[in-house]
Amino acid sequence: MTTTEPETDPFDEHRRLLFATAYRMLGTVSDAEDIVQDAWLTWHKADRSEVRHPKAYLVRTVTNLCLNRLTSARATREEYVGPWLPEPLLTSPDAAQDRELAESVSMAMLVVLETLSPLERAVFVLREVFGFSHAEIAGFLDREEPAVRQISSRARKHVAARRPRFDTDAAERERVTERFLTACAGGDINAVLAMLAPDVTAWSDGGGKVTAARRPLHGPDHVARWLFGVLAKPANAGVTVTPALVNGELGVLAELAGTPIAVLTYDLxxxxxxxxxxxxNPDKLAGLRR
Structure with a gap:
């Protein structure tokens, strides 16, 4: 008697791709998860006999759901309290080792993607990150291929002009992170000052839920003193501060009884x-749970 393996649901097969696409388009873990769930509902209501290419169908579904979400999110973010930062995500060592993958999901890149229009962002992510052809993207978006090529070119130039070009050496980043944590734990503000670039800027996102700087902080002195208020005294309160791979790069994660309460990412x-x-912002830390 022979048995046959049950067919894999195409949705399950492509679930990671769908989440990765939605996360890069939206910059938030929670919204990306909602989009994937909505796509699942759409998929299970669809007439499968009419779906010739499940992967394309699913990516198209997620893309258009994301475009709708981005349009409504813009109005919400205009009323946001303080700077708006993307929602961080713990990533595996494999992601950090793949430089192109790590850069595409880095906090620095997500911040740059926020400056694109929703349509530019969708085209850029689909083309530059996931390698879909202009013709495929045109099909996803119900647009002519020449128009998609123009949008793609405009988005690529925009990102290239704003993308940070800093050190990417993982060993150097590890050394700097350890030195930074040691200086903070030891209360050595001079050591921290010496590690900050002269034109350093810090953004903190509390969303009006917890204490955070409402405006960007500029200059080593302002940044160092604010950091000390966040990172230098947590040991007395039972908070642990450790290195962590965040969005493909080593950052600093603060936890209280295993629950994330803050994360720091930076350019080197x-x-x-x-x-x-x-x-x-406690509403943006779910993606940091180990």
């Missing part, structure tokens, strides 16, 4: 920390 430029992004 000639061994100095330049653009610091501190996420403390």
């Amino acid at each position: 430029d000639n061994g100095l920390l330049r653009n610091l992004r501190i996420q403390v």
